[in-house]
Amino acid sequence: MAATETRLLLLGTVMLFEPVNGYQLRRELLSWEVDDWAHVNPGSIYSGLATLAKQGALERHDVVDGTREVAVYTSTTHGRREFERLWEHAVESVGLTSSLAFHTAMALLPLMPRDRVLAALTARIAALDVMTRRQLDQNTSGAASVPPHVRSLADLWMGMSQTEREWLVDLRARIERGELALRGEPVDWEVPADDPGWQMAGDRERYVKLIGKRR
Amino acid sequence: MAATETRLLLLGTVMLFEPVNGYQLRRELLSWEVDDWAHVNPGSIYSGLATLAKQGALERHDVVDGTREVAVYTSTTHGRREFERLWEHAVESVGLTSSLAFHTAMALLPLMPRDRVLAALTARIAALDVMTRRQLDQNTSGAASVPPHVRSLADLWMGMSQTEREWLVDLRARIERGELALRGEPVDWEVPADDPGWQMAGDRERYVKLIGKRR
DNA sequence: GAGAAGGTGTTCAATGTTGAACACTGATCG
């Protein structure tokens, strides 16, 4: 189940920081407090990276950095296409099981171009509406047959959907207005000096030289 | 991660229908449309049951039903205690990762006694409040340093928490008033004749005879 | 300058999850 969240998260994070090694990714993800909602144990990261590399979404470079041998990853063209596919799927799928994937996708929003984001948000709103209608129909029909606690749980679910819908409509409006820096646009917020992302910058430069690769 | 949801769900469902076999559980869970939010592939069920049996939470009886050999499960005293532990943990843990476990717990509400339910709901409300306050503090302090899309995501999270909180307060009030049939209380809703739970009744009786076991 | 402490980068055996596929039983049908 979780495989798709992990793939989305890893692929996206590599794209943000490449070339990058597993430990750096872990550090960064922990600093995002992502551990509240994703599988960021060391094992998950390294095996996820290995899988993505095996599938050709990432390229692994075994680089000698000083005296140390390090596994450094970069994204491939196929990997970047795959990311878009996964991102759109995560945004357009509604339901409890997919909510982690949705949050992951939102956290990686700036990796997607504006038009794709708009389309995906619109699709999600529609999917939420479909689900809501289905629930309502079910509640009015089989009225007596469903236990009260299950009925109550359905109410919670409806309330959550409504809250999310309002948020989505608002976000879509902001994106339409051109707010939020998305892919290919200049960053519109102040990056703090102690951002761990910055601490990677030195390593990144060195890694770029060590692998003869430019993306 | 998911291990705890699966354990809670399987243990609870066995308690509802025991003595019961893996296929019956699967049928029942699918009829609940649980596949939207839980791991109910055949493999997960059978291996989950095996694990619970190995740990002494369930007892496995290899029974010969007609010509067929069937693995029938019943809960043990230890398993029922374990269920309560897992249920309370699921209810009292807030956060995206634990929301599936929370929904699972709510679906199994009638297996818990009224006072434990009240205590757990109260604890959850408190935990939500703590989490909300932490979020608010974070948003007011590091104002400029966090990217706008992350800020926005935090807003969604806050809205969801608020929605859930209101629902919890309402549910708690109803439980305090004595609404909803909980453990040891007579069922207060009409069971439909085609409820798959009923279809199990015949098998259940036969299984009870086949194993020399009374709980 | 021994050794404790903490950071960097990764592996691996144990465990959990997946879903296709198996084996069997009855029913339905030409």
Next chain:
DNA sequence: CGATCAGTGTTCAACATTGAACACCTTCTC
């Protein structure tokens, strides 16, 4: 009746996840 089909009950090899533990380096302390 043989054949096809739907339902019952389960297994298993492939794959994913877990987190303790390893190996190595640097920094600090006594």
